[in-house]
Amino acid sequence: MTIHAATFRSARKRLLQMHYESGVGHIGGNLSCLDALLVLHHEYMGPSERFILSKGHSAGALYVTLWSRGLLSDAQLSQFHRDGTLLAGHPPASGLPGIPFATGSLGHGLSLAAGTALALKLGRRSGMVYCLTSDGEWQEGSTWEALIFAAHHRLQNLTVLVDHNNLQGFGRTADVASMSPLAEKLAGFDIALQSVDGHDPEAIRAALDAPGNSCRVIILETQKGHGVSFMQDRMEWHYLPLKEQDYRRALQEIEAQ
Amino acid sequence: MRQQLCDALVLRSSRPDMVFLTGDLGFMALVPLQEAMGERFINAGVAEQNMISVVAALAREGMEAWAYSIAPFCYARPFEQVRNDIAFHNLPVKLIGNGGGYGYGVMGPTHHAIEDYGILLALPHMRAFVPAFDEDLKATIDRAGEASTPCYIRLGRGEVPAGYETPAYAPWRQLVQGGGMAVVAVGPVAGTYIEAFRALPEPLRPNFWVVSELPLDLNPMPADLLAHIRAGDGLCVIEEHVRRGGLGSEIALLMATQGISPKRFAHVHARAHHYATYGSQAFLRAQSGLDVDSVLAVVAEQQSEIT
Numbered sequence: 001m002t003i004h005a006a007t008f009r010s011a012r013k014r015l016l017q018m019h020y021e022s023g024v025g026h027i028g029g030n031l032s033c034l035d036a037l038l039v040l041h042h043e044y045m046g047p048s049e050r051f052i053l054s055k056g057h058s059a060g061a062l063y064v065t066l067w068s069r070g071l072l073s074d075a076q077l078s079q080f081h082r083d084g085t086l087l088a089g090h091p092p093a094s095g096l097p098g099i100p101f102a103t104g105s106l107g108h109g110l111s112l113a114a115g116t117a118l119a120l121k122l123g124r125r126s127g128m129v130y131c132l133t134s135d136g137e138w139q140e141g142s143t144w145e146a147l148i149f150a151a152h153h154r155l156q157n158l159t160v161l162v163d164h165n166n167l168q169g170f171g172r173t174a175d176v177a178s179m180s181p182l183a184e185k186l187a188g189f190d191i192a193l194q195s196v197d198g199h200d201p202e203a204i205r206a207a208l209d210a211p212g213n214s215c216r217v218i219i220l221e222t223q224k225g226h227g228v229s230f231m232q233d234r235m236e237w238h239y240l241p242l243k244e245q246d247y248r249r250a251l252q253e254i255e256a257q
Numbered sequence: 258m259r260q261q262l263c264d265a266l267v268l269r270s271s272r273p274d275m276v277f278l279t280g281d282l283g284f285m286a287l288v289p290l291q292e293a294m295g296e297r298f299i300n301a302g303v304a305e306q307n308m309i310s311v312v313a314a315l316a317r318e319g320m321e322a323w324a325y326s327i328a329p330f331c332y333a334r335p336f337e338q339v340r341n342d343i344a345f346h347n348l349p350v351k352l353i354g355n356g357g358g359y360g361y362g363v364m365g366p367t368h369h370a371i372e373d374y375g376i377l378l379a380l381p382h383m384r385a386f387v388p389a390f391d392e393d394l395k396a397t398i399d400r401a402g403e404a405s406t407p408c409y410i411r412l413g414r415g416e417v418p419a420g421y422e423t424p425a426y427a428p429w430r431q432l433v434q435g436g437g438m439a440v441v442a443v444g445p446v447a448g449t450y451i452e453a454f455r456a457l458p459e460p461l462r463p464n465f466w467v468v469s470e471l472p473l474d475l476n477p478m479p480a481d482l483l484a485h486i487r488a489g490d491g492l493c494v495i496e497e498h499v500r501r502g503g504l505g506s507e508i509a510l511l512m513a514t515q516g517i518s519p520k521r522f523a524h525v526h527a528r529a530h531h532y533a534t535y536g537s538q539a540f541l542r543a544q545s546g547l548d549v550d551s552v553l554a555v556v557a558e559q560q561s562e563i564t
Contacts, residue, residue: 093345093346094346100317101313101314101317101342101346102341102345102346105337105341107306108310108337108338108341108342111306111307111309111310111311111314111338111342112310112311112313112314112317112342113314114307114310114311114314115310115311115312115313115314115315115317115318116314116317116318118299118311118314118315119276119314119315119317119318119319119320120318122276122296122297122320123274123318123320141306142304142306142307142310142338145304145306145307146307146310146311148302148304148307149301149302149304149307149311152302
């Protein structure tokens with residue numbers, strides 16, 4: 001089902017509310033991938049599909065996406081980061097629908113996704129496996145091991161999304177350990193590679209609709225903190241919790257969009 | 258044990274959900290398995306971190322998933338993948354590490370695995386199998402295959418006296434009956450002592466057991482062995498594994514918590530990854546005091562404490 005602007009707006013507001021109420025950060029990298037997660041989960045994830053969040057620090061965006069689909073309740077979101085919760089800062093090992101693996105240590109998710117895709121392929125089972133990585137995560141050697149494997153085994157049932165927001169934990173990705181341009185590095189593999197505006201739903205759909213006869217990799221050109229002017233492309237919003245004044249201002253901006 | 262490993266796996270390989278990954282090892286050894294399994298036998302290449310996460314995902318999707326490499330390359334190189342992706346999710350992956358202990362001998366310490374089960378048993382849900390004899394592999398593979406939790410199998414080299422009739426597999430087996438010290442050895446190194454222990458006269462001849470499954474809390478010590486330790490002439494634990502994290506400290510803890518005070522307690526263990534020079538498994542065992550003569554000196558010595 002095609003989703004519209006109101007769905008994106010309400011998810012963005014709910015994400016900020018959840019982070020504001022729990023007083024935790026990682027907002028910037030949640031806002032950079034939220035649009036793609038919403039399109040993917042609302043429009044492409046059927047009962048046979050699998051999704052693995054390799055950039056586990058965007059658990060908040062995933063929880064809100066699952067909420068947006070009606071798979072998590074407001075009451076569950078209110079438990080984000082609380083004692084006794086399943087909604088931890090990184091995805092839990094079990095207990096939540098649509099979350100097959102506890103991720104959070106970077107460089108695991110793409111291998112887990114490749115293994116899942118291989119299991120479906122060997123079992124002659126249908127369904128696409130989607131995996132969202134960060135861009136800094138491509139500094140992990142294991143991510144490249146996984147890409148070699150996925151390309152070699154021609155895992156056509158695997159689609160990798162890269163949240164290419166150009167910022168990592170302590171600097172710009174290009175300044176820390178540059179792989180720029182990432183697309184050129186990936187292009188040498190036997191994969192179906194695309195780059196799209198990761199905040200344009202139509203562009204995301206077009207990329208997800210494009211057929212591939214090998215593992216598909218979609219680089220989502222994104223911005224950390226997207227949709228909130230004072231967060232956009234700013235590294236500190238990898239970490240900062242929202243103060244009340246910031247929260248109100250961010251909500252107003254989103255309402256006006 | 259690789260031949261027996263391959264035979265045992267081939268016997269299981271008709272299961273449609275079984276999948277076997279190797280980290281580019283098994284040339285000349287696993288070819289029959291490769292032929293039997295077809296597309297479900299996967300050489301994952303020289304990329305162990307990926308192999309372990311992939312095998313975790315295969316198990317998560319309900320497959321009977323096995324991964325094979327030289328021992329350190331399947332637990333030390335990809336340790337975080339074992340921890341996060343397998344153990345945290347309690348996935349019934351079966352890891353097979355070839356050349357446990359000093360098995361790779363003169364190939365050097367990069368290939369030795371003398372801290373493997375100590376490290377792995379620190380993880381939740383993990384079980385370790387240390388088959389002692391070549392004939393154990395069928396039972397080991399079947400038990401690991403049926404397990405609902407993660408398993409690590411440490412492969413070694415079966416060593417028994419000529420003409421020795423191997424006792425049927427059990428996690429604990431008595432190999433020599435005697436009224437002397439209780440001696441417990443882990444895995445294949447046990448076979449190297451059988452002849453010498455049998456030849457000892459009473460009352461020195463030890464009550465000798467081999468253990469092939471850990472941890473102790475899932476595979477408790479037999480009651481008659483415990484009784485012997487309570488009443489007898491002391492206890493010696495032998496393992497081709499470093500002291501920290503080994504069975505020796507587990508058994509010492511068991512003794513302490515159960516209020517059992519063996520007359521004396523000796524622990525013979527792998528002492529170092531590096532010695533001054535390199536050498537065979539037998540050479541490295543001797544450097545650690547795991548050779549027959551050193552162990553006989555421990556068992557026959559009534560007076561001095563050895564730790």
